[in-house]
Amino acid sequence: MAAQAPVCDFGWKAPDFSLPATDGRVLRFADVRGPKGTLVMFICNHCPYVQAILPRLIDDARQLQREGIGVAAISSNDAEAYPEDSFEAMKRLAETLALPFPYLYDEDQSVARAYGAVCTPDFFGFNAEDALQYRGRFDASRKEAAPPGTRRDLLEAMQLVARTGHGPAEQIPSIGCSIKWKSS
Template identity: 75%
Template sequence: MAVSPPLCDFGWPAPAFTLPGTDGKTRTLADIAGAKGTLVMFICNHCPYVIAVRDRILRDARDLQGLGIGVVAISSNDATAYPADSFEKMKELAHELSLPFPYLYDEDQAVARAYGAACTPDFFGFDAGLGLQYRGRLDASRKEAGPPDLRRDLYEAMKQVAETGQGPAEQIPSMGCSIKWKERT
């Protein structure tokens, strides 16, 4: 079922985290933060919404890193119920795609809960002071990639953040598969 997250709560502070990465390193929010801003993406291996735009996510991440934006992807799905999202499978995918950013595993889902992540993909764009400036979509793609000339909403928003410290007033929420939450005991 498709889910959309709430819109941007401007200035909301990025919750700190410490998570293991597919490259064998443990990363914190401070490790990821860029001089001009930070993009925290909640993605996973199996979601058709993510798979449809994976090449665009990689393109935009590289371009944003060139603007001084720190980029990280986090997978928080229940890997017991969704084995394709296991840490081992994340490592395989990160290697296969030569991800240009850390891909971190939120096994206990505490980081996804702290961020209020709702779906994959879910994008959180922060300014240099780690205040939220963007909570919108990558572009107008849905379960299938849209035409290649779609407006790059995420890239344009984070470019604006890098240049001005402010995100756009008008934002369209992302859409994707719901985070696959573990049953609470």
């Protein structure tokens, strides 16, 4: 089921976390933050919205890292209901694609709840003071990749954050598969 992220709550402070990464480390927000800002992305393996953008997301993450933005991805989906989102499957994906950013596992879903994550992908772009500046889409892609030459909303927004500390006033919300919450 498709879900849409809410609009950016400018200035909202990034919640801390301590999560296992696919490379065997346990990382906190401070470990992934960059000198000019931080991008925290909620993604998962099976979502067609994520699959449609993943190659370009990897390229854009590398570019943002070169510009001083720290990048991390978190998967919070219920792996019992969606085995393709299990930690083992995450490890395989991270290795196969040589992800240039940590891929973290939020097994108890507490980090997704703390961030108010709604869908995959859901992007949280923070400035150097850890204040939210971007909660928009990657680009115009949906379940298929947008055509070449499409405006790169996320990349442009985070480059602006890196340069000025502020995100764009106008943002188009991300849309994707809803987070797969565990039943209580």
